[in-house]
Amino acid sequence: MKFDSIVLAMAMFAFSSFASAQAYPAKPVTMIVPFAAGGPTDTVARTIGAVMSKTLGQTVIVENVGGAGGTIGVGRVVAAPNDGYTILLMHIGISTAPALYRTLKYDVNKDLEPIGLVTEVPMTLIAKLAFPPKDLKELITFLKANKDKVSYANSGVGSASHLCGMLFMSAIQTDVLTVPYKGTAPTMTDLLGGQVDFMCDQTTNTTSQIKGSKVKAYGVTSMTRVASLPDLPTLNEAGLQGFSVGVWHGVWTPKGTPKAVNDKLVKALQDALKDDGVKARFAELGTAPEPLNRQTPEALRAHLAAEIANWGPIIKKVGVYAD
């Protein structure tokens, strides 16, 4: 090919990607959630996705790609075409996986483009109704005495329920059997059925079960009580001083997604997070949208880097790894 034809081909390619970024979205957008349908991350995704659809003028379809603590779903987005039609909603686990996995196939800082932070959700330490301990103090004593007989359910290494359980076990210096699932929706089903004993999960999945007295609740992982569960103490006040985990969520696109496309997604996210219906639903579930200045690519980029730096040494100290 001659030089001028190469230049022409390059210009046409640049123009067609510019034109398709301008026309974006021309078809439904798939939002990948790296956990099972019906769980807490899925709930956040579906709540904002429905409103993002209005700004985008196209449906946001949630697809659940669970497994390996969320790393399979994140990997799916990293490998997807960078055209804005596959986006990711993931949580704090994206910042713990780099320290937990020896062989992670992607670099979360480099292989994804941040869109913005969504919401930070507290977790709750809960158990099946028939579990004997009545409060946190009794729970700790019970676990120490029965560590070979009890089971802790989570969503696999790298999930928020894994992180919370790992920090809790490390704080009370006890280890119990852990049972991994593809998300805490199926975990909750088994907890209600009594097949597993206890777990730690976001209020976006546990609020109605706690309010309906379907599970035992020992505390929330935020430093202040949650307005929708006013009688539940914080783990900090119940005796685990300084215990604090907040499950922050963000939206990302694959690396190289055109800026014009990312800008439209930022606007759609910000519109969703100021929507009264979204705010009301989040409040019912014990959370709230992030402030506007955090609903931005810059804030998510900085937060992710800070969280990776924060969790790395903590995880190293606990000494948990996966392949």
Ligand code: ASP
């Ligand atoms: N709560 C889960 C976790 O442990 C995720 C989910 O099922 O949404 O990360």
